[in-house]
């Protein structure tokens with residue numbers, strides 16, 4: 203299909219088999235998510251042509267692999283960003299950035315240096331040498347250098363893993379800006395649910411070389427039925443708008459499609475901002491009646507869509523809808539029986555914690 207990335211690939215590495223069939227959107231960030239050793243890097247290497255695989259691959263309507271045809275690595279217009287930045291130590295930031303750009307014929311250049319400087323805040327760094335940069339700055343330069351090759355596809359393999367917590371926080375707004383400005387597909391491998399929640403529009407969940415779920419982020423995270431359940435991290439992401447800032451109690455009111463929630467105020471939040479929040483299944487409890495205790499700030503009516511009992515011994519997952527927005531609640535199978543919950547029933551969700559993803 204034009205406008206998408208289609209990858210139906212299979213390869214064998216010793217005892218490990220990668221066998222995937224993916225249809226991914228032609229723009230935005232797709233997170234590739236799964237336990238260590240499930241095959242995320244192998245998948246990117248097959249797409250890049252670094253690892254031979256059987257099957258077919260097309261990117262935005264162009265076949266990169268089909269039958270006997272398999273474009274070699276240097277004929278696949280993609281850029282690959284790793285944990286390690288591999289900048290040329292003897293070249294300034296400006297020259298590092300221009301290294302790939304100059305090798306792209308003028309007619310094929312889609313991304314210009316000024317754009318990249320602006321997206322990634324690189325202008326103040328241009329005359330500096332890589333050795334004098336912080337880890338986060340180096341990674342911004344590496345991403346900029348990758349983009350200046352005007353790729354049709356950007357592969358990012360745990361690009362933030364080597365950074366400390368503060369540098370990760372500092373670089374995330376740049377990646378968000380890229381996501382909103384770039385018109386190319388980005389495949390982003392990460393172990394961090396916070397990164398995925400904040401950046402991705404689409405998610406592929408892998409387990410033992412196979413895809414166990416793929417689809418739009420919010421919808422896919424709200425599924426209860428796939429074998430990869432994120433365990434402690436099961437939960438949903440939702441996007442909403444700040445409609446009130448209550449400085450007295452350090453709280454903000456967030457309106458989303460299906461209701462309103464209170465969350466803790468952070469200095470950078472102001473009325474009108476759109477933000478993403480994560481609500482974990484373990485932070486929602488269910489009640490049959492509206493709780494009389496007014497200290498429970500976040501109490502929402504919802505309808506039970508689906509119940510998945512015994513996802514692990516003694517625990518069950520319940521999917522609920524508040525308007526069109528899906529939530530997941532985790533409760534003990536004993537509570538499920540005591541409350542006599544069933545599909546289609548109206549209940550109250552008590553939401554104990556709402557984590558801001560910005």
Ligand SMILES: Nc1ncnc2c1ncn2[C@@H]1O[C@H](COP(=O)(O)OP(=O)(O)OP(=O)(O)O)[C@@H](O)[C@H]1O
Nearest residue numbers: 215216217218236237238239240241242243244245
């Ligand atoms: N050259 C190889 N020969 C044999 N097995 C390999 C080879 N390369 C990778 N593997 C195996 O393939 C599996 C998938 O590895 P891969 O690096 O793709 O996983 P991953 O999901 O990216 O892991 P991580 O999150 O730890 O980086 C692992 O079991 C790994 O040991």
